[in-house]
Amino acid sequence: MTLPPDAAAQLQDLLGSRLSVSTADRDHHAQSESFHRAPPPDAVAWPESADEVAAIVRICADAGLPVIPWGAGTSLEGHALATQGGVTVDLGRMNRVVEIRAEDMQVTVQPGITREALNTELRATGLFFPVDPGANASLGGMAATRCSGTTAVRYGTMRDNVLGLQVVLADGRIIRTGTRAAKSSAGYDLTGLFVGSEGTLGIVTELTLRLHGQPEEVAAAVCAFDSLEHAVECVSATIQSGIPMARIEFVDAVTARAFNLHSGSDMRESPHLMVEFHGSPGAVREDAERFGEIAAEFGAQGFDWATTAEDRNRLWRMRHGAYHACIALRPGATGVVTDVCVPMSHLPAAVAAAAADIRESGLIGPIVGHVGDGNFHAQILVEPGNQTEIATAKAIALRMAERALKVGGTITGEHGIGIGKRALMADEHGQAWQVMGAIKTALDPQNIMNPGKLVPDRN
Amino acid sequence: MTLPPDAAAQLQDLLGSRLSVSTADRDHHAQSESFHRAPPPDAVAWPESADEVAAIVRICADAGLPVIPWGAGTSLEGHALATQGGVTVDLGRMNRVVEIRAEDMQVTVQPGITREALNTELRATGLFFPVDPGANASLGGMAATRCSGTTAVRYGTMRDNVLGLQVVLADGRIIRTGTRAAKSSAGYDLTGLFVGSEGTLGIVTELTLRLHGQPEEVAAAVCAFDSLEHAVECVSATIQSGIPMARIEFVDAVTARAFNLHSGSDMRESPHLMVEFHGSPGAVREDAERFGEIAAEFGAQGFDWATTAEDRNRLWRMRHGAYHACIALRPGATGVVTDVCVPMSHLPAAVAAAAADIRESGLIGPIVGHVGDGNFHAQILVEPGNQTEIATAKAIALRMAERALKVGGTITGEHGIGIGKRALMADEHGQAWQVMGAIKTALDPQNIMNPGKLVPDRN
Structure with missing residues (x-):
C-alpha cells in the first residue's frame, strides 16, 4: 500500500x-x-x-x-x-525537557525523551523519575503502555506518576488533561484514561510527571534461595509485613546462569531475590534488618550487599539486561515474553505452575519478576519461524494468563495489549471490553488512531 | 412531577x-x-x-x-x-462487607457501607482503609466523588485506593472493572474513569479496595504559629523535605476559636498545624524530630503531643468537626465551602489571598486544609436566603478558583463538581470538558444517569 x-x-x-x-x-x-x-x-x-x-x-x-x-x-x-x-x-525529535519545577517536584517533558535522558537532566535537582521498565523507553510510550518496572512496588506505575497530558485527538484537536495540583476531583480522570490507551485515543505530545526526592540512603543486596517456592514465599511475607521495599525482584536459576555466562556475575545457579531499600539511614538499616530476618526464615543464603553506587548500578544493569542475557542462552532465538500479575497470596502457586509448564515443554524459559507487585515474566526462547516452538510457547503463555484470570489477576501487569494480548481482553474484561470499544468509537469515530489494537473490532 | x-x-x-x-x-x-x-x-x-x-x-x-x-x-x-x-x-441497604482478603490487603464491599463501619469491621485484621474525608460518607459516594481527606498526603485518594468496581450502566448492563492484581496494563483504566464520575456514567454496586497495615506506631501533635503564612510555609518545606507525613492539617485562628467555643479545646487563637506520623517506632521518632526542626524554623510553639489513642481520636474528631464547630460561630448560618488545590509552591500565596478576600468581605470565613496536598477550604458563613451574602461568598469562591487555575491548580481538590462547580469546568478543562461530554454521551445516550451534573449540556 x-x-x-x-x-x-x-x-x-x-x-x-x-x-x-x-x-x-x-x-x-x-x-x-x-x-x-x-x-x-x-x-x-x-x-x-x-x-x-x-x-x-x-x-x-x-x-x-x-x-x-x-x-x-x-x-x-x-x-x-x-x-x-x-x-x-x-x-x-520531540524529546525536550520543557520545564522542571523542582519546588513542586514536577517536570513537564515532550513524549520522545527517554527515561535515562530525563534522569540525567534531573540529576542536579536532587529529584528523580522512578518508573523503570528496564528498556530505555520514551516517556510517551511508557505512558501509552501504562508501564511500570522494578520500582513500582514503592513508587507506583505510570498511572501514579503522570499528573497531566497534552494530547492530540483523532480530529486534530489539542487538549490538556489534569492539573499541576497533587490531586483533583474535577470531572472524569482523562489523564488516567489516556495513560494505558496505547495510542488508540490520541497522541500524547506533552507529559507532566510527578518526581520523587533522591533517597538520602540506598542499600541493595542479592540473596539466594534453594527453591523457587521459598524465594517467592519470602516476597509474599515481606510485602505483607509492610516493609517499604524500593525494589524486590525475583530471578530464577536459569536467569542466574545467563547472568554468569553473559553478564560477568558469579552467582549460585539457584533462584535469587534482588532487593533495594530507600530512605533515611535509620530507616534503611531498620528495613534491611527486618527483611534479613524474614529472608532467613525462608532459608536465604549468601547475602551480597552492593554498598557503592557503582555496585548498585552494575546490579540493576545486570537485572535490566536479563532479557538479552537470557536470549544469549540460545543463540539466534527470540523470546515469547509473558507478563501476568496476580494477587500476592496467589504468587507462589502461579510462579510454580508456570515453571512446571515450561519444564514439561522442553523449552528454555527463564522466569523473572517484579514480584513485589505480584508481576512476573517467563521468557520462552524459540527459534524464529519455528511454528511448533512458537505454538508451544504461546500455549504456555495462554495457560499462565488463564491461571492468572482464575485468581483475579490480569493478563498483563505492565507490557500492555498491543496485538499480542488482544484475544484475551474479553476473557479479562467481559462486557467492560465493549465499554472500552464504545469510548474508542466516541473519541475516534473513523478508527484511525492505532487501529487494530486494544479494543474490539467494530461491528 | x-x-x-x-x-x-x-x-x-x-x-x-x-x-x-x-x-x-x-x-x-x-x-x-x-x-x-x-x-x-x-x-x-x-x-x-x-x-x-x-x-x-x-x-x-x-x-x-x-x-x-x-x-x-x-x-x-x-x-x-x-x-x-x-x-x-x-x-x-447495600452496606455489607462482601469479602476481606487480608493476605492480599484487599476488601470487597457494597457501596452503601460507611467508612467508619468498614474500619470497625476491619479492626481485627490489623488492616485499615485510610481515605478519610471527615464525614462518615459511604464508600460508593466516596468513589463517585473521588474524595480524599486528611490522610491523602500519605495514602492517596480514592483514585489510588479503588482496585476494581462492579457498575450498572445506563442500559442496565452490569460490568466489572479492574482486577485483584496490584497493577494492570490491560486496556483503558475504566476503574479510574468511574471513580470521580459522580453517578453520571453508571451506579457503583460493588468496590474492591486496597487496604493498608495499621501502623506499628502512631504519634500526633498540634503546634501553633504566629501567622498563617508561617504555618503554610512550614507545610511546603515539610513536604519538600520528603518526610512521609501521615497527616498535616492547617486550621486558622478562627477555626481554633471555634474549637475552643464548641469542641472543648483550649488552643491559642492563632493558626495551627495538626500532624500525624505513622511507621515503625524508629521511623516515627526520626520523622517527628525532623518535622520539629522544620517547624521551629517557622516559629512553631506550644507543641502538644497526643500520645494515647484516645487523645488522637479526640484530636481528629475535633478536626473532623471543624465544619459544624465553625457553623456554630454564627447560629443559623450555612456554609459556602470552597475546595481549591494548588501546586505546593503556590500554597502560601493562595491561602493568604483567600484570607485577605474574606477579611475584606466582612463575613466570617474560617480556613482549614489538607495542606500537604496543596488543598484548602474556606467555609464562608452566610445567612440562608440572604442573597447579598451568598453572592459575596460565591464571589470569594470564584476568585479562589480563578487564582488556583492561574497557577495550574484545580477548582476542586476533593469535593467534586455536582451542580456547584459545573460553571467552572470549561475554565479548568477547555476542550477536554467536551471530551468528557463525548464519553458521557457514548455510555449514556439518553442522558438519564444523574443528568445535569459534571458534563456540558448536550447540543
Missing part, C-alpha cells in the same frame, strides 16, 4: 524531509523487540511540535489513514506496528 | 415497600449538607442487589427517567440532588 497522492503531498508540504517513504525508514518502524511481525507503515513522519502532530492527524483523518505513534520502539506486544498501514508518527 | 404510571407500577412490582413516593422520603433525599437546593426526586428506591439496581435502571431507561444514586448524603456540591426529577436510588 502507498499513501494517497493528496495526503502524501500535504504531508510533504508540512514536513519536508521529515517525512519519509524510504524502505529503510519504513522497515525500521516495522521492527519490534518481540516475535510480533507486521508490514511496514506507508510513511514515517517526524514532527517537532504538537501543532505538527495535529496537522498530521488532520491530514490522515481526511484521507482515512491510520496514525501510529512511535516512541523508542521497545514495546513487547507489537503496540507500534502498522498492522493496517498508514503513517507512523515518530516522536523522537 | 410524578412518575409515569407504567414505570411506577414496574418499580412497585420490583421493590414493594422499598419504593417510596412519600413526601417525607422524597424530602429527605432533597437535603444537602450545603447551601445547594433542588426539588425532591419523584420517588426513592432502596435496592438490595446489583440485579435490582440494574432492573431499576432498565425501567427508568424505558421511561426516560433520571436515575440519581444516593450514598450517605454528605456531598457538598449537590451531587445527589434530583435537579431534573426522577428516581433516587438509595444504596443504604
Whole structure:
C-alpha cells in the first residue's frame, strides 16, 4: 500500500524531509523487540511540535489513514506496528525537557525523551523519575503502555506518576488533561484514561510527571534461595509485613546462569531475590534488618550487599539486561515474553505452575519478576519461524494468563495489549471490553488512531 | 412531577415497600449538607442487589427517567440532588462487607457501607482503609466523588485506593472493572474513569479496595504559629523535605476559636498545624524530630503531643468537626465551602489571598486544609436566603478558583463538581470538558444517569 497522492503531498508540504517513504525508514518502524511481525507503515513522519502532530492527524483523518505513534520502539506486544498501514508518527525529535519545577517536584517533558535522558537532566535537582521498565523507553510510550518496572512496588506505575497530558485527538484537536495540583476531583480522570490507551485515543505530545526526592540512603543486596517456592514465599511475607521495599525482584536459576555466562556475575545457579531499600539511614538499616530476618526464615543464603553506587548500578544493569542475557542462552532465538500479575497470596502457586509448564515443554524459559507487585515474566526462547516452538510457547503463555484470570489477576501487569494480548481482553474484561470499544468509537469515530489494537473490532 | 404510571407500577412490582413516593422520603433525599437546593426526586428506591439496581435502571431507561444514586448524603456540591426529577436510588441497604482478603490487603464491599463501619469491621485484621474525608460518607459516594481527606498526603485518594468496581450502566448492563492484581496494563483504566464520575456514567454496586497495615506506631501533635503564612510555609518545606507525613492539617485562628467555643479545646487563637506520623517506632521518632526542626524554623510553639489513642481520636474528631464547630460561630448560618488545590509552591500565596478576600468581605470565613496536598477550604458563613451574602461568598469562591487555575491548580481538590462547580469546568478543562461530554454521551445516550451534573449540556 502507498499513501494517497493528496495526503502524501500535504504531508510533504508540512514536513519536508521529515517525512519519509524510504524502505529503510519504513522497515525500521516495522521492527519490534518481540516475535510480533507486521508490514511496514506507508510513511514515517517526524514532527517537532504538537501543532505538527495535529496537522498530521488532520491530514490522515481526511484521507482515512491510520496514525501510529512511535516512541523508542521497545514495546513487547507489537503496540507500534502498522498492522493496517498508514503513517507512523515518530516522536523522537520531540524529546525536550520543557520545564522542571523542582519546588513542586514536577517536570513537564515532550513524549520522545527517554527515561535515562530525563534522569540525567534531573540529576542536579536532587529529584528523580522512578518508573523503570528496564528498556530505555520514551516517556510517551511508557505512558501509552501504562508501564511500570522494578520500582513500582514503592513508587507506583505510570498511572501514579503522570499528573497531566497534552494530547492530540483523532480530529486534530489539542487538549490538556489534569492539573499541576497533587490531586483533583474535577470531572472524569482523562489523564488516567489516556495513560494505558496505547495510542488508540490520541497522541500524547506533552507529559507532566510527578518526581520523587533522591533517597538520602540506598542499600541493595542479592540473596539466594534453594527453591523457587521459598524465594517467592519470602516476597509474599515481606510485602505483607509492610516493609517499604524500593525494589524486590525475583530471578530464577536459569536467569542466574545467563547472568554468569553473559553478564560477568558469579552467582549460585539457584533462584535469587534482588532487593533495594530507600530512605533515611535509620530507616534503611531498620528495613534491611527486618527483611534479613524474614529472608532467613525462608532459608536465604549468601547475602551480597552492593554498598557503592557503582555496585548498585552494575546490579540493576545486570537485572535490566536479563532479557538479552537470557536470549544469549540460545543463540539466534527470540523470546515469547509473558507478563501476568496476580494477587500476592496467589504468587507462589502461579510462579510454580508456570515453571512446571515450561519444564514439561522442553523449552528454555527463564522466569523473572517484579514480584513485589505480584508481576512476573517467563521468557520462552524459540527459534524464529519455528511454528511448533512458537505454538508451544504461546500455549504456555495462554495457560499462565488463564491461571492468572482464575485468581483475579490480569493478563498483563505492565507490557500492555498491543496485538499480542488482544484475544484475551474479553476473557479479562467481559462486557467492560465493549465499554472500552464504545469510548474508542466516541473519541475516534473513523478508527484511525492505532487501529487494530486494544479494543474490539467494530461491528 | 410524578412518575409515569407504567414505570411506577414496574418499580412497585420490583421493590414493594422499598419504593417510596412519600413526601417525607422524597424530602429527605432533597437535603444537602450545603447551601445547594433542588426539588425532591419523584420517588426513592432502596435496592438490595446489583440485579435490582440494574432492573431499576432498565425501567427508568424505558421511561426516560433520571436515575440519581444516593450514598450517605454528605456531598457538598449537590451531587445527589434530583435537579431534573426522577428516581433516587438509595444504596443504604447495600452496606455489607462482601469479602476481606487480608493476605492480599484487599476488601470487597457494597457501596452503601460507611467508612467508619468498614474500619470497625476491619479492626481485627490489623488492616485499615485510610481515605478519610471527615464525614462518615459511604464508600460508593466516596468513589463517585473521588474524595480524599486528611490522610491523602500519605495514602492517596480514592483514585489510588479503588482496585476494581462492579457498575450498572445506563442500559442496565452490569460490568466489572479492574482486577485483584496490584497493577494492570490491560486496556483503558475504566476503574479510574468511574471513580470521580459522580453517578453520571453508571451506579457503583460493588468496590474492591486496597487496604493498608495499621501502623506499628502512631504519634500526633498540634503546634501553633504566629501567622498563617508561617504555618503554610512550614507545610511546603515539610513536604519538600520528603518526610512521609501521615497527616498535616492547617486550621486558622478562627477555626481554633471555634474549637475552643464548641469542641472543648483550649488552643491559642492563632493558626495551627495538626500532624500525624505513622511507621515503625524508629521511623516515627526520626520523622517527628525532623518535622520539629522544620517547624521551629517557622516559629512553631506550644507543641502538644497526643500520645494515647484516645487523645488522637479526640484530636481528629475535633478536626473532623471543624465544619459544624465553625457553623456554630454564627447560629443559623450555612456554609459556602470552597475546595481549591494548588501546586505546593503556590500554597502560601493562595491561602493568604483567600484570607485577605474574606477579611475584606466582612463575613466570617474560617480556613482549614489538607495542606500537604496543596488543598484548602474556606467555609464562608452566610445567612440562608440572604442573597447579598451568598453572592459575596460565591464571589470569594470564584476568585479562589480563578487564582488556583492561574497557577495550574484545580477548582476542586476533593469535593467534586455536582451542580456547584459545573460553571467552572470549561475554565479548568477547555476542550477536554467536551471530551468528557463525548464519553458521557457514548455510555449514556439518553442522558438519564444523574443528568445535569459534571458534563456540558448536550447540543
